[in-house]
């Protein structure tokens with residue numbers, strides 16, 4: 001079937017379409033109703049059907065592909081490669097599930113997973129799914145405060161952590177961050193299950209609370225844990241993401257809809273058939289990692305490659321060497337990673353036999369044309385940009401080479417994925433704009449299977465964050481977009497204060513709160529500015545409490561360090577400007593966009609509402625004093 005017919009059917013006959021797609025997975029009880037939209041914008045897919053993500057990802061393949069590789073976990077940091085067949089993965093997941101049960105974790109309990117990109121992260125996720133526990137993976141690059149915020153919201157029964165991660169040859173000890181997060185959290189779990197990789201010889205256990213996984217594993221080596229069948233709409237996992245407030249939102253995913261979206265997309269978007277190899281370079285802590293390192297490829301009976309480390313370690317050929325060694329069919333990465341590789345000698349890319357590689361997918365941030373052109377030329381395979389959000393869980397705008405490959409247009413992720421009723425509308429009146437006119441990208445309910453069901457324990461926030469922007473009930477992506485005459489969509493950046501650093505979504509409010517918690521800081525404004533490598537980086541404008549006698553350089557450095565300590569290295573402000581006043585409207589609203597424009601040498605826009613015109617001159621002077629301003 002071609003893309004047009006496939007998409008049209010998903011929109012015009014959604015129940016028929018999704019009933020058909022539902023056959024891609026195993027149901028213990030088949031769904032009684034395909035779609036319930038009696039309470040929009042909430043919707044329930046495959047009502048009454050019972051299934052299990054772990055069963056679909058692992059057990060289901062044992063009869064046909066028990067000895068096929070399921071997971072290959074490679075660390076460019078520790079130089080370790082671990083391979084697991086489906087049979088071995090099944091064993092590891094059963095053992096892990098038994099350990100969870102021994103710690104009294106059961107259906108509906110939350111488990112926070114704070115691990116680097118190692119095989120145990122996959123075992124832990126699948127083990128939770130097996131017993132109906134709700135996992136919430138927190139990216140290992142986040143620091144103590146970020147972890148504490150997520151623990152308090154999810155209220156887990158267990159935290160799973162490692163002694164350390166590694167990046168660029170540096171050991172990053174996790175345990176001190178875990179200890180700090182647990183003392184900050186108001187609802188710390190009773191136990192921490194530690195995966196000791198032997199990287200941190202200083203690691204200390206807190207007696208009674210901290211448990212060693214390797215030890216518990218021995219007791220459960222032969223365990224067999226029955227699958228807990230869940231109704232399609234019960235929660236499977238939470239994944240926190242940044243918004244406009246300082247508090248991250250717990251994106252809640254269901255079971256059946258997500259499984260079907262994974263089965264469909266791995267085949268039709270990513271063109272992966274059972275037995276083929278998918279290499280996603282994401283971290284399990286991100287949405288891509290959940291969907292295309294773990295659930296998608298495994299539900300699809302494929303082999304998934306998981307990679308810890310930088311694309312340049314041990315050398316810039318490592319990813320291509322892996323593609324050759326494992327015969328990777330589809331690779332999935334980010335524009336930032338490709339920009340990093342673009343700085344290396346091209347011969348690294350040409351050294352390996354990439355004849356099995358069919359597609360390179362890139363997502364998470366805008367893909368600039370020079371990068372797209374460069375990688376297309378050197379790889380000689382189509383490069384497919386795809387647009388999605390943590391909330392959607394799978395691509396919303398993409399080409400679908402698993403059906404038929406449409407023309408690739410650089411700068412555009414392409415066409416809407418099945419089930420996405422996409423529109424580009426005028427911000428002021430909610431009317432659809434003409435081709436070539438900028439508007440807000442929205443999706444009309446019902447959101448397709450796989451997208452978030454709600455915000456964890458906060459339906460109100462779900463409604464307010466996504467559905468309150470227009471008179472009509474529409475999901476706002478909070479991204480600007482333009483559609484061309486052929487229906488291709490071009491993404492033009494966020495409408496809110498969220499920034500995108502190397503594909504990582506960060507809320508400027510979170511960074512502002514962290515900076516402003518420094519005792520010397522009176523007020524802070526954080527904006528994202530263009531960066532050649534990372535797409536965007538955060539910069540800070542801050543006013544200080546005590547003006548005389550402060551060493552502003554030292555305070556600026558302390559602010560940067562505070563952000564690293566509280567939120568993690570990904571959020572580190574590239575620069576801090578200490579100023580006398582921040583530009584605000586008469587009603588006290590910070591003019592972040594004017595600040596951003598000035599820092600990027602653009603016109604700051606309409607300043608008629610500015611309260612204190614001198615504030616901008618002060619900002620200009622601060623930027624001028626900085627020799628490498630704006631980039």
Ligand code: AMP
Pocket residue numbers: 241287362363364365366367385386387388389390391413477478479491493494500503504505
């Ligand atoms: P996250 O939830 O972290 O995946 O971030 C989602 C945001 O990243 C979107 O709202 C967009 O602003 C941006 N984004 C994701 N994919 C793309 C893409 N292919 N092109 C442009 N922006 C993208």
